[in-house]
Amino acid sequence: METDLNAMNVVKSAFVAYRSEEVLNGGADDRKMVANAWETVLKGTGLAPIDIHTPLWLWSRAGFPSLLEIQR
Numbered sequence: 001m002e003t004d005l006n007a008m009n010v011v012k013s014a015f016v017a018y019r020s021e022e023v024l025n026g027g028a029d030d031r032k033m034v035a036n037a038w039e040t041v042l043k044g045t046g047l048a049p050i051d052i053h054t055p056l057w058l059w060s061r062a063g064f065p066s067l068l069e070i071q072r
Contacts, residue, residue, distance in 0.1 A: 038049050059065075 042049065
């Protein structure tokens with residue numbers, strides 16, 4: 001369980017970075033940096049970025065509530 005939460009924190013950090021104004025207003029190099037971060041985070045999981053797009057979008061729309069609070 002702790003490993004899952006650590007992985008989700010990494011994913012959340014990457015998602016927050018992806019949503020930052022610098023990346024959204026950036027160029028090809030910024031998009032490549034984000035793509036590389038996602039590749040690193042998802043390596044070995046069997047997941048593609050599109051697999052987590054909707055769950056992360058919904059989580060962000062909810063304000064990224066703590067996963068521990070959701071499980072209670």
